[in-house]
Amino acid sequence: MQVATAWLPFADAASAELPLSRLLRLALFQVSVGMAAVLLTGTLNRVMIVELSIPAGLVATIIAIPLLVAPLRALIGHKSDTHRSVLGWRRVPYIWLGTLLQFGGLAIMPFALLLMSDPDHVRLGIAFSAIAFLLTGLGLHTTQTAGLALATDLAPQDKRPRAVALLYVMLLAGTMLAALAIGSLLVDFSPTRLVQVIQGAAALSLVLNLVALWKQEPRGSSRMPCDPEGPSFATLWRAFVAEERTARLLAAIGIGAAAFAMQDALLEPYGGEILGLSVGSTTMLTGAWAAGALAGFCLAGRSLSHGGDPLRLAGTGLVAGIAAFLLVLFAAPFASILLLYAGAFAIGLGLGLFSVGTLTETMVRARGEGAGLALGAWGAVQASCAGLAIAIGGALRDALSHTASAGGLSGALNTPAAGYAGVYIIEIMLLLAALVALGPLVARRRADSPQPIAGPFGLCEFPT
Numbered sequence: 001m002q003v004a005t006a007w008l009p010f011a012d013a014a015s016a017e018l019p020l021s022r023l024l025r026l027a028l029f030q031v032s033v034g035m036a037a038v039l040l041t042g043t044l045n046r047v048m049i050v051e052l053s054i055p056a057g058l059v060a061t062i063i064a065i066p067l068l069v070a071p072l073r074a075l076i077g078h079k080s081d082t083h084r085s086v087l088g089w090r091r092v093p094y095i096w097l098g099t100l101l102q103f104g105g106l107a108i109m110p111f112a113l114l115l116m117s118d119p120d121h122v123r124l125g126i127a128f129s130a131i132a133f134l135l136t137g138l139g140l141h142t143t144q145t146a147g148l149a150l151a152t153d154l155a156p157q158d159k160r161p162r163a164v165a166l167l168y169v170m171l172l173a174g175t176m177l178a179a180l181a182i183g184s185l186l187v188d189f190s191p192t193r194l195v196q197v198i199q200g201a202a203a204l205s206l207v208l209n210l211v212a213l214w215k216q217e218p219r220g221s222s223r224m225p226c227d228p229e230g231p232s233f234a235t236l237w238r239a240f241v242a243e244e245r246t247a248r249l250l251a252a253i254g255i256g257a258a259a260f261a262m263q264d265a266l267l268e269p270y271g272g273e274i275l276g277l278s279v280g281s282t283t284m285l286t287g288a289w290a291a292g293a294l295a296g297f298c299l300a301g302r303s304l305s306h307g308g309d310p311l312r313l314a315g316t317g318l319v320a321g322i323a324a325f326l327l328v329l330f331a332a333p334f335a336s337i338l339l340l341y342a343g344a345f346a347i348g349l350g351l352g353l354f355s356v357g358t359l360t361e362t363m364v365r366a367r368g369e370g371a372g373l374a375l376g377a378w379g380a381v382q383a384s385c386a387g388l389a390i391a392i393g394g395a396l397r398d399a400l401s402h403t404a405s406a407g408g409l410s411g412a413l414n415t416p417a418a419g420y421a422g423v424y425i426i427e428i429m430l431l432l433a434a435l436v437a438l439g440p441l442v443a444r445r446r447a448d449s450p451q452p453i454a455g456p457f458g459l460c461e462f463p464t
Contacts, residue, residue: 018154023163026154027170028212029095029147032205033140034174034290036102038182039201040066040136042286044109046268047194047279052116054126056401056419060265060394062130066137067261067387091150092213098142099209105136106202110195117191143209150216165301172294179287186280194279245441252437253358253378254385256314259430260321260351261386262393262423267328267347270420271340274332281337285344292345296320296352300360310360311442317353318438321431324350329424332417355382393423 045063048054109132115125148164155163185197263270267289268282300313324346331339362378401419403409409418 015156015159017156018151018159018163022216023151023155023166024170025214026147026151026212026216027167028208029099029143030167030171031174031178032099032102032208032212033144034171034176035178035182035201036106036136036140036205038175038178038283038286039106039109039198040133041264042179042268043182043186043194043197043279043283044113045265046272046282047113048116048129049265049269050272051279052113054116054122055394055398056266056269057391057395057398058126060397061391062126062133063265064387064391065130065134066140067383067390091146091153092216094146095143095150095209095213098139098144098146099206100139101135101142102139102205103202105132105134105139106198106205108132108135110198113191113195147212154216168297169294172290172297176287176290176294179283179285179290183280183283183287186283187278189279245444248437248441249358249361250378250381252314252434252441253362254381255430255437256318256321256354256358256434257382258385258389259318259427259434260347260354262389262427262430263325263328263347264386264390265394266397266420266423267344270328270332270417271337274417274420275335275337275340277337277340285341288341288344289348292348292350293352294348295345296349297356299349300353300356304356304360309442310357311438312357314354314357314361315435315438315442317350317355317357318431318435320346320350320353322350322428325424325428325431329421329428332415332421393427396423396426 041063045059048059049056108128112125112128112132115121115128118125148167151163151167182197182201186193267285271277271282271285272279296317303313304310324343327339327343327346331337331343359378397419399419400409400422401416404414404416404418407414
């Protein structure tokens with residue numbers, strides 16, 4: 001265990017109440033979440049767009065639906081706070097409900113793919129795939145929200161931010177490992193092999209979450225005493241949005257989240273359709289993204305622990321994102337697979353820096369009775385803008401590709417890559433707009449000369 005503590009980030013989150021071995025076992029639910037996310041946003045969307053020729057706008061909309069319901073995580077968390085099952089559990093029923101939803105969505109997906117491969121049943125297949133994506137997405141959000149709540153219940157108060165940070169590391173590590181495993185299994189791609197992989201992932205998610213939950217939550221544990229009644233939600237919200245800096249920060253968060261997410265449904269199809277990569281190879285792009293996000297998260301934690309400015313950190317993430325999309329954009333004319341993988345890694349790196357920076361800044365502003373409101377607003381803006389951007393990105397790709405195929409663009413722009421390139425250019429413009437929104441906040445921070453934020457780094461929410 002001492003060896004693990006030496007190399008594992010945030011291993012000091014362990015305590016006498018929650019030993020590292022138990023915390024890592026609980027974190028297995030994050031591995032199942034990462035595995036399902038790889039299938040949804042990596043493998044399946046590429047197969048639907050490239051192999052099955054489903055319009056990218058439609059696929060992107062299906063992928064975006066689970067993100068648009070992400071703000072319901074606050075309601076799920078509240079329900080798990082107040083729920084008491086017959087067996088005396090609060091969190092376990094919700095984690096298991098999320099697991100079953102996740103399993104059900106993945107179990108339906110193979111049948112949806114089979115229907116979409118039949119020209120006479122394409123519409124029915126699309127309808128079932130939308131249901132499968134929605135069930136899986138709801139399962140991810142439910143499992144992750146209740147699992148995080150369980151971790152905070154078990155960890156001592158002074159260790160909770162570090163425990164949440166460790167769970168986020170496990171999510172990224174699980175995503176990366178799942179992408180590598182699924183990519184290697186799909187090197188020799190066939191529809192039958194894809195169905196087997198999806199069915200195996202559904203079954204494995206059940207096993208992982210069962211092991212993660214085993215004897216974690218005490219039965220019949222007493223509820224926390226109720227706090228005195230505070231100000232109403234409307235009062236807190238009006239005070240929160242009345243602050244000019246807060247409104248500008250939320251605008252920057254929304255623009256930046258949209259900029260990074262618009263390509264979520266397009267990166268793997270881009271590699272398959274334009275650069276001719278196999279299904280296994282494009283799935284590994286998700287692994288490269290997760291590796292970049294993990295690197296960005298660790299760099300952000302190190303910087304903030306040494307008194308770094310979270311706003312400057314977020315700005316650095318935006319600049320890294322601009323460089324990342326330029327790499328992806330030039331991968332097509334140079335026919336360079338290396339540029340595409342480097343771009344995927346850099347997208348994750350930039351998103352990690354930006355998300356942690358803006359979340360930390362929100363945490364600094366979230367004090368007292370408005371803390372939950374501020375963090376909830378951060379999550380809602382992040383998820384909603386990302387979901388809308390994914391849907392819009394797919395529609396833009398379809399429109400530009402159709403125009404290019406009809407010769408409606410200028411000479412050299414009438415290429416199969418035109419639709420993707422247009423989306424990446426728009427994302428670069430959005431990143432620049434987010435930098436413009438952050439600029440005055442950084443300048444005002446410099447004028448105010450606040451004390452740097454130093455000390456052990458942790459999180460109160462996931463930067464998703």
